[in-house]
Amino acid sequence: MNTYKTNFVSIKEWAEEDRPREKLQAQGRQYLTDAELLAILLGSGSRSETAVGLSLRILQAVDNNLHELGKQSIGALMQYKGIGAAKAITIAAAMELGRRRQGAAVKTKTKITCSGDAYEILAPMLADLPHEEFWLLLLNRSNGVICREKISRGGIAGTVVDARIIFKKALEHLACAMVLCHNHPSGNLNPSQADIEVTRKLKKAGASLDITVIDHLIITDNAYFSFADEAML
Numbered sequence: 001m002n003t004y005k006t007n008f009v010s011i012k013e014w015a016e017e018d019r020p021r022e023k024l025q026a027q028g029r030q031y032l033t034d035a036e037l038l039a040i041l042l043g044s045g046s047r048s049e050t051a052v053g054l055s056l057r058i059l060q061a062v063d064n065n066l067h068e069l070g071k072q073s074i075g076a077l078m079q080y081k082g083i084g085a086a087k088a089i090t091i092a093a094a095m096e097l098g099r100r101r102q103g104a105a106v107k108t109k110t111k112i113t114c115s116g117d118a119y120e121i122l123a124p125m126l127a128d129l130p131h132e133e134f135w136l137l138l139l140n141r142s143n144g145v146i147c148r149e150k151i152s153r154g155g156i157a158g159t160v161v162d163a164r165i166i167f168k169k170a171l172e173h174l175a176c177a178m179v180l181c182h183n184h185p186s187g188n189l190n191p192s193q194a195d196i197e198v199t200r201k202l203k204k205a206g207a208s209l210d211i212t213v214i215d216h217l218i219i220t221d222n223a224y225f226s227f228a229d230e231a232m233l
Helices: 020-027 034-042 051-061 066-071 085-108 115-126 163-172 193-208
Strands: 133-139 145-153 177-183 212-219 224-226
Touching (some): 066 085, 115 133, 115 145, 115 177, 115 212, 163 193, 177 193, 193 212
Antiparallel strands (some): 212 224
């Protein structure tokens, strides 16, 4: 594990093999700490703090949790001394690229056989959001994935679920089945009464169109609740 001097010393004065950029080029990105990778994004620190020192301070403020860092708004990032708009935007952009990469990686899974399969595809879109969103995973007759669709975006406590929009999307894609999904930013996995009622409503509406609702997932940062697994469909 690398240790960093408490007295300020410019990164330019460090041994070349310890400088984040040179270290990445010589050894590979997997050998850098989170702080060193973040320091490369920041590019520079300040007169009294290196980019690595600034990165360590930011990471400590979020308990060294990159998911929590990804939730930080531009304004929140700018509250750290040494972070202006440009650096805050750079961090936010990098976090979003990481989230999108995770989402792109699950596209190779083409068939839903259990709630975990659906969770892997939908979690990257919802897991660290500070607001609620409602998504669909549309499936063909053999439960192969056709696409995922965002239906609505709401606030901290809820979002609008319009059955007409949901089934319009399903019919456009000739879907035979679907997985409903929304997130709870609070971290509470328990379905609300409104969650239960909208699930029943959409399942009933789908049955009249021969479109089966096979599950409804509630996603938090690191877990999920499945209506199907809990025999609530």
